[in-house]
Amino acid sequence: MKIATCMQLPLFLCLFPFISLASQLNTNHQEILNCLVTNSTSLSEVTYAPTNSSYTSILEFSIINLRFAKPETPKPLVIVTPREESQIQTVIHCCQKHEIQMRIRGAGHDFEGLSFVSHVPFVLLDMINLRHIDVDPVAATATIQSGATAGEVYYAVAQKSKTLGFMGPTFATVGVTGFIGSGGYGNLRRKYGLAADNVIDARIMDANGNILDRESMGEDLFWAIRGGGPSSFGVILSWKLKLVSVPETVTTFTVKRTIEQNVTEIVHRWQTIAPNLPRDAEIRVNAYPTKDVSNSRPGDDTTVVIEFVGTYLGTIDKLVPMMQERFPELNLVKEDCSEVSYTQSALDFPLNLPKRPPEVLLERSAFKLPMKIKSGHVTSPMSKEGLQGMWDMVLKFPYGTYIVLTSFGGRMDEISESAIPYPHRPGVLYMVFLRVRTSEDTTAPFTWIRSFYSYLAPYVVSPRTAFASSVDLDLGVNNQSGVTSYTQASKWGKVYFKNNFDRLVHIKSKVDPNNFFRHEQSIPPL
Numbered sequence: 001m002k003i004a005t006c007m008q009l010p011l012f013l014c015l016f017p018f019i020s021l022a023s024q025l026n027t028n029h030q031e032i033l034n035c036l037v038t039n040s041t042s043l044s045e046v047t048y049a050p051t052n053s054s055y056t057s058i059l060e061f062s063i064i065n066l067r068f069a070k071p072e073t074p075k076p077l078v079i080v081t082p083r084e085e086s087q088i089q090t091v092i093h094c095c096q097k098h099e100i101q102m103r104i105r106g107a108g109h110d111f112e113g114l115s116f117v118s119h120v121p122f123v124l125l126d127m128i129n130l131r132h133i134d135v136d137p138v139a140a141t142a143t144i145q146s147g148a149t150a151g152e153v154y155y156a157v158a159q160k161s162k163t164l165g166f167m168g169p170t171f172a173t174v175g176v177t178g179f180i181g182s183g184g185y186g187n188l189r190r191k192y193g194l195a196a197d198n199v200i201d202a203r204i205m206d207a208n209g210n211i212l213d214r215e216s217m218g219e220d221l222f223w224a225i226r227g228g229g230p231s232s233f234g235v236i237l238s239w240k241l242k243l244v245s246v247p248e249t250v251t252t253f254t255v256k257r258t259i260e261q262n263v264t265e266i267v268h269r270w271q272t273i274a275p276n277l278p279r280d281a282e283i284r285v286n287a288y289p290t291k292d293v294s295n296s297r298p299g300d301d302t303t304v305v306i307e308f309v310g311t312y313l314g315t316i317d318k319l320v321p322m323m324q325e326r327f328p329e330l331n332l333v334k335e336d337c338s339e340v341s342y343t344q345s346a347l348d349f350p351l352n353l354p355k356r357p358p359e360v361l362l363e364r365s366a367f368k369l370p371m372k373i374k375s376g377h378v379t380s381p382m383s384k385e386g387l388q389g390m391w392d393m394v395l396k397f398p399y400g401t402y403i404v405l406t407s408f409g410g411r412m413d414e415i416s417e418s419a420i421p422y423p424h425r426p427g428v429l430y431m432v433f434l435r436v437r438t439s440e441d442t443t444a445p446f447t448w449i450r451s452f453y454s455y456l457a458p459y460v461v462s463p464r465t466a467f468a469s470s471v472d473l474d475l476g477v478n479n480q481s482g483v484t485s486y487t488q489a490s491k492w493g494k495v496y497f498k499n500n501f502d503r504l505v506h507i508k509s510k511v512d513p514n515n516f517f518r519h520e521q522s523i524p525p526l
Helices: 021-026 029-039 041-045 055-061 085-097 150-160 176-181 214-225 263-276 316-326 342-351 358-362 384-396 444-455 486-497 500-511
Strands: 078-080 101-105 122-126 133-136 141-145 199-205 235-242 250-258 281-291 302-312 337-340 371-378 401-407 430-437
Touching (some): 085 101, 141 150, 263 281, 263 302, 302 384, 342 358
Antiparallel strands (some): 371 430
16 A cells, blocks of 8 residues: 655644554444444444445545545545434444544535544544525525535525525535634625624534534533534534625626736735725735746746636626726726626636526535645735745746635724634734645645745734634644643644634533544644
């Protein structure tokens, strides 16, 4: 069996002896299967051992980061795809009885594979079958089971109303629970805040198999699961969200420039203009390498494309004059814009598919590639020299690299850092997201992204921060024995949650003192 290098595997797999697939499957394999089937006869229909012909397809279907779809990646002893909540209670009982870890997977957009990979024997609880959505257009609410994707919610809301919106992500295949559980920022962040800000109730199953709603779980736990990583505290069964008002016509736009077209000056202006635009407007910046067909730089046919991609809750004839007044450097014109419904904008923004039928939102298959990611936050505008240095970093490694700068401001400035666990609020101009495509036969992508991360140090918040959804095990990991010191976990916990990490630890100590729900970056008990 080929053994991967530490650069090719997540950091936590390099900290412990490598456990082969064969030894995993032999460890308590039959015991856990017997327990599941004995305690719930219906589980036999939704339990998949490695000998089952569907095991591999079920495991790989929801893996988005192909770094974790390799033969040598540790696999679960069994996969359970429950159709009833009582089946989850049995899985929890059997895992505790046989001291087996349980990982919980939604849609698989976990960048470090924490929801479906472990270095110790584990059971995978895959929530894919629990994805019912109930939309109440009169009350303007949606009750969503935890296995649903954002696209399924967008679609369900659109069937009931043209003027209600789900505050979802820009990628429709993202799982709702992972999205909300880490805060949940999308195109409406500047208008309404985060998805987690608009949760009005939730149902969760604790380590004892009890099902709790907001009233019975208490406000502390309800606070924790809305941005603090819900898999640290239990199994989310469903969310109840407040839907928000959107117009029937939404405008999306994309303006492309290259670094030869004075784009550094435009991005420099964007840093302070975008966070202060009217709340109906938002603009992100995407940067990536491409071939320069103009051959404007002799001897080098690679350049960096900068995309200004935005959404406006209104029509083109209102957007363009406003942008010409507020951001004339961008030179936005009508030809750059498309008028669509809010639901169609969920297709147009990330996928450039405004003319595809909305049923595309129901497709759970996603764009997959092996990748490594990092993130950070900017509170003071980067200098032009700093921005130029970013483009130079891209040109140093023009192989599947991608940068996204996401503007904040608006409603995000008005919500305190402690309102929910997600703390990156007042004063943040934008978030930086770095992604690189990785390769099995070289460590260069990992070296490049870590070098880029170091380059950004003078320009981002200090002490450094990161978005919890952009999981990065370089920041630190827990001991998987179940015993992790507060000091050890603070290395990554303070980066994601700042001072909110302390409250999360205290809540974890109350609701799951034995640390049943754990992974390499789960909230530990004291």
